[in-house]
Amino acid sequence: MKKKAKTALAAVTALLLLATGLADTANAKDVWNRGVVYWTYSMATAQGVYSQHVLTYSLNGGTLKKAYGKWAPTYQKSYANAHGQPLKFYTANWRVYK
DSSP states (O other): OHHHHHHHHHHHHHHHHHHHTGGGGGGOEEETTTEEEOSSOEEEOSTTEEEEEEEEEEOTTSOEEEEEOOOBOTTOEEOOOOTTOOEEEEEEEEEEOO
16 A cells, blocks of 8 residues: 555656756756757857757657757747657857847
């Protein structure tokens, strides 16, 4: 009975972390003087910087494709869609406006 309770508690905790977005922080990449990149989105945190989220995903045959999000201004999120395919890599493009 105790093992089932621990397993249920672990499952509920994992779901809550995913629901609140706190599980995302382990996958964060901080880019100095630009912004942050998560596997789900990118966001510029410096004034005058725009971000574009870029995902590299794999098709069934092993071919790698890239998906690009829309350019987003400072503190706005840019999303890209991997169309449900396995994600291989994530990054962001940055544009600076003065």
